[in-house]
Amino acid sequence: MEDFNLENYNFEDYFGNYSYNTDLPSILQDSAPCRPDSLNLNKYAVVVIYILVFLLSLLGNALVMLVVLYSKVGRSVTDVYLLNLAIADMLFALTLPIWAISKLKGWIYGTILCKMVSLLKEVNFYSSILLLACISVDRYLAIVHATRTLTQKRHWVKFICLGIWALSLILSLPIFVFRKAFHPPNSSPVCYEDMGANTTKWRMVMRALPQTFGFLLPLLVMLFCYGFTLRTLFQAHMGQKHRAMRVIFAVVLVFLLCWLPYNLVLVADTFMRLGVIKETCERRNDIGRALDATEILGFLHSCLNPLIYAFIGQKFRHGLLKIMAIHGLVSKEFLAKEGKPSFVGSSSGNTSTTL
Secondary structure: OOOOOHHHOHHHHHHOOEOOEOOOOOOOOOOOOOOOOOOOOOHHHHHHHHHHHHHHHHHHHHHHHHHHHHOOOOOOHHHHHHHHHHHHHHHHHHHHHHHHHHHHHOOOOHHHHHHHHHHHHHHHHHHHHHHHHHHHHHHHHHHOOOOOOOOOHHHHHHHHHHHHHHHHHHHHHHHHHHEEEEOOOOOOOEEEEOOHHHHHHHHHHHHHHHHHHHHHHHHHHHHHHHHHHHHHHHHHOOOOHHHHHHHHHHHHHHHHHHHHHHHHHHHHHHHHHHOOOOOOHHHHHHHHHHHHHHHHHHHOHHHHHHHHHHHOOHHHHHHHHHHHHHOOOOOHHHHHHHOOOOOOOOOOOOOOOOO
16 A cells, blocks of 8 residues: 555546546446445435435426516526525526436436536536525625625626636536546446646646635635624614525525535545555545445525525515415415515615515
8 A cells, every 4th residue: 555656546537536427337346545435425315315306396496486487577697696596596406307317327428418418517516506695795785784885796796606606617518528427347337527637736726616716715705795694683773684684594505514624525525636645455445435425415405495595584485475376376365465575684675685
């Protein structure tokens, strides 16, 4: 083990754990310094989880899109972000059945679909996280700076969303360039990065992108904005203060629970590969299992977003009930009993809190 040079071991460079994709084969026993781990997550259980997340995300985000698109009159800036967030989560969820099948049969779809599906997954990963940050900024402006006129923001919020999608596409280009389908000996076909001779350098770049732009920076923005928002709500003694605080705490907490474990494990894996911490077979297997498990936790975020950003909001519930009443699914008396939604931060529809 001490004389073995991992930098010259190309097969491991191709198939080492990286990013939020666990469709990788085990390292062959006769060619790797460590024996393959026999305690991997059950692939059938992972497939079931993928399908459940797919169905829940499809249903939840479709309802969010329906309510936001239907409410043209009272649509706020945050509603526009929520609409794009729902689109991002739904597009991401559409890739889950393909990845689920690849868990069972390997990658059987070829290089073109490998590149396209991987690009779609990456773009929507970045866009969803960046949109969450934009929502936190919008709540900060609406509540902390409630006296500021924000009507002009309604005109360029669409350009912000287009910019987020464009930035997400740019950040995802390395995946599109390097991804390919190939069939290693004695293993199932895979869809993974082929980086040639500069594997180590490019892998560090591709790890830094999602950890920096896909987690750390959006998290700092959210903590800053929601921190000042909470302080303002405490000081202002608003009538709906406690409701707003519950939503804000849920936003930050669910985001951390879903993505912080995976990113911490990914940092540990990066340090191990750089030699900052000693690499052993046991440690490599432990990190591999942790990446598999925390990746699934991160995937769950796409179906939890409708619950956090819409379903617990009074405005969303009223909008959904209104649509159901129009189509005769609930009585108008029940809709009137529920009452109209109240808002936090400003009486203006432009700064009303959607959450």
